[in-house]
Amino acid sequence: MQKLMGAMRKAIQDYGMLSDGDRVAVGVSGGKDSLALLAGLAGLRDYIGIDYQVVGITIDMGNPKVPTPDWGRVEAFCRALGVPYQVKRTEIGDIIFNVRKEKNPCSLCARMRRGSLHDAAKAAGCNKVALGHHKDDAVETFFMNLFNEGRLGCFQPVTYLSRKDLTVIRPLVLADEFLVSSAARRLDFPVVKSSCPVDGHTNRERMKEYIRQQERLDHGFKDRIFGAICRAHLDGF
Numbered sequence: 199m200q201k202l203m204g205a206m207r208k209a210i211q212d213y214g215m216l217s218d219g220d221r222v223a224v225g226v227s228g229g230k231d232s233l234a235l236l237a238g239l240a241g242l243r244d245y246i247g248i249d250y251q252v253v254g255i256t257i258d259m260g261n262p263k264v265p266t267p268d269w270g271r272v273e274a275f276c277r278a279l280g281v282p283y284q285v286k287r288t289e290i291g292d293i294i295f296n297v298r299k300e301k302n303p304c305s306l307c308a309r310m311r312r313g314s315l316h317d318a319a320k321a322a323g324c325n326k327v328a329l330g331h332h333k334d335d336a337v338e339t340f341f342m343n344l345f346n347e348g349r350l351g352c353f354q355p356v357t358y359l360s361r362k363d364l365t366v367i368r369p370l371v372l373a374d375e376f377l378v379s380s381a382a383r384r385l386d387f388p389v390v391k392s393s394c395p396v397d398g399h400t401n402r403e404r405m406k407e408y409i410r411q412q413e414r415l416d417h418g419f420k421d422r423i424f425g426a427i428c429r430a431h432l433d434g435f
């Protein structure tokens with residue numbers, strides 16, 4: 199966890215992610231990434247020298263055809279970290295999969311989930327939203343944009359949303375996924391199994407596999423691509 203927190207601290211400082219008085223809503227999906235983000239941001243409060251608050255928010259996707267996840271262990275995890283936590287119930291899953299029967303559900307689902315998270319963050323009095331995207335996500339997103347849309351682009355480490363007056367930050371962006379996975383395993387994070395019906399069969403999964411294969415053939419591949427994204431200052435990196 200210390201290495202992971204070191205990478206988070208560097209990202210927070212390099213990209214100016216936090217300031218005194220911030221109230222940060224961490225989007226908690228129940229996956230390892232957002233649980234690590236939550237634990238890291240809660241832990242860093244003690245020694246990063248910035249006075250900020252952390253709130254955990256889960257958007258329950260509400261698909262009546264799959265069992266509702268049990269958020270109780272996440273709630274206990276937040277309590278142990280001294281972080282207030284709330285679950286916002288929605289019908290996004292029902293709308294996407296049962297009403298609209300979307301063939302390509304991921305982008306609409308992500309948009310609706312983001313909107314709901316931003317609204318919940320504002321309602322909780324937060325001025326920032328933290329998401330659990332890490333370095334591997336950045337490289338995957340870069341390749342998805344390149345191969346699927348023919349453009350150079352990634353998500354941004356820090357994005358200001360003027361319509362909502364909210365700033366989205368991604369403090370794990372300099373952390374490798376293996377650092378997150380090993381912290382999650384060693385500290386026994388209460389990972390909630392995804393209830394998404396298309397989990398494991400998405401475009402992103404295919405890109406993940408492509409990068410894994412390239413890395414096996416050519417060690418250092420991922421880091422060189424990420425280095426290029428940073429050196430080009432692509433999308434604020």
Ligand SMILES: Nc1ncnc2c1ncn2[C@@H]1O[C@H](COP(=O)(O)OP(=O)(O)OP(=O)(O)O)[C@@H](O)[C@H]1O
Nearest residue numbers: 225226227229230231232255256257328329330331
């Ligand atoms: N249902 C949700 N409620 C709140 N925040 C969410 C939810 N789903 C995703 N997020 C936020 O958006 C980020 C990116 O979502 P994505 O679905 O790509 O997650 P992921 O890469 O599988 O990460 P995780 O391991 O945290 O699920 C998550 O890390 C989390 O911060």
